[in-house]
Amino acid sequence: MLRIDELTSEERAVHATLKPERLPQHVAIIMDGNGRWAGHRSLKRFLGHQQGAKSVQLVTETASRIGLPWLTLYAFSLENNLRRPKAEVSFLMRLLKSYLESNVQRMMDNNVRIRYIGRIHELPTEVQDKMHWAEGITAANTGTTLTLALNYGGRSEIVDAFRALAKEVQQGHISPELISEEDIHRHLYTAQMPDPDLLIRTSGEMRISNYLLWQIAYTEIFVTERLWPDFRGINLLEAIAAFQRRERRYGGIGENCGEVEEDPDRMKIAAS
Numbered sequence: 001m002l003r004i005d006e007l008t009s010e011e012r013a014v015h016a017t018l019k020p021e022r023l024p025q026h027v028a029i030i031m032d033g034n035g036r037w038a039g040h041r042s043l044k045r046f047l048g049h050q051q052g053a054k055s056v057q058l059v060t061e062t063a064s065r066i067g068l069p070w071l072t073l074y075a076f077s078l079e080n081n082l083r084r085p086k087a088e089v090s091f092l093m094r095l096l097k098s099y100l101e102s103n104v105q106r107m108m109d110n111n112v113r114i115r116y117i118g119r120i121h122e123l124p125t126e127v128q129d130k131m132h133w134a135e136g137i138t139a140a141n142t143g144t145t146l147t148l149a150l151n152y153g154g155r156s157e158i159v160d161a162f163r164a165l166a167k168e169v170q171q172g173h174i175s176p177e178l179i180s181e182e183d184i185h186r187h188l189y190t191a192q193m194p195d196p197d198l199l200i201r202t203s204g205e206m207r208i209s210n211y212l213l214w215q216i217a218y219t220e221i222f223v224t225e226r227l228w229p230d231f232r233g234i235n236l237l238e239a240i241a242a243f244q245r246r247e248r249r250y251g252g253i254g255e256n257c258g259e260v261e262e263d264p265d266r267m268k269i270a271a272s
């Protein structure tokens with residue numbers, strides 16, 4: 001259900017320019033720049049993450065008001081887990097727990113369902129418990145599905161899918177020659193979701209950073225210089241407006257790309 005009346009007046013103005021029939025079904029975001037946001041203010045990095053958590057809630061609420069079905073946020077990568085100082089990793093874990101505790105009611109108010117992708121079983125048990133608690137409470141909500149990618153890596157997701165498929169082959173459920181893209185898809189963490197239509201990255205880096213590698217084959221990419229703690233619902237709407245100005249081709253040819261040559265003999269002449 002749309003709740004446009006709950007948007008701010010600035011958000012409503014951008015929303016009014018959107019074509020409702022071309023709203024993306026799935027927006028994925030690489031939330032980057034928390035550290036730089038803090039650094040620019042001579043603050044400690046953890047304050048950047050804290051501010052970033054506020055952006056998560058505000059952006060999710062705007063997504064739910066405009067009826068976006070799927071929002072998937074890169075909250076913590078496998079590489080973050082392995083390469084960041086222990087103190088920062090444990091701060092991020094505590095932040096996630098307190099985020100879930102204090103925002104579950106707002107998720108309920110906004111009809112948001114929360115889910116997770118990644119190697120969740122490797123996270124600390126008390127964090128997993130809180131995650132399952134929030135997932136259970138919000139499970140029956142029918143608005144936006146907010147998926148947090150946690151201890152997530154695109155390559156490890158594909159490894160996990162191949163391991164599961166190899167088991168099916170071993171057990172004789174499928175023969176290797178018949179393995180299709182669909183078989184790989186059904187073993188990904190995202191098997192229940194459509195592929196993202198739009199991938200947003202904040203803080204200006206032109207990288208994919210091991211995010212949803214299989215799923216973004218035909219996703220439109222939008223990079224903004226804005227740092228994640230400064231990203232708000234209106235910026236989500238602006239990214240969607242930019243997405244709607246794109247022409248998606250999925251490997252085909254678009255409008256204004258020259259006329260199709262129908263006569264094969266003339267094609268030979270043109271090529272000689």
Ligand code: FPP
Binds near residue numbers: 033037
């Ligand atoms: C990048 O900033 C962001 C992250 C490491 C993870 C994103 C985490 C949050 C938005 C906060 C918590 C989220 C939830 C769901 C509670 P960075 O530290 O890499 O920034 P930098 O590149 O400027 O150093």
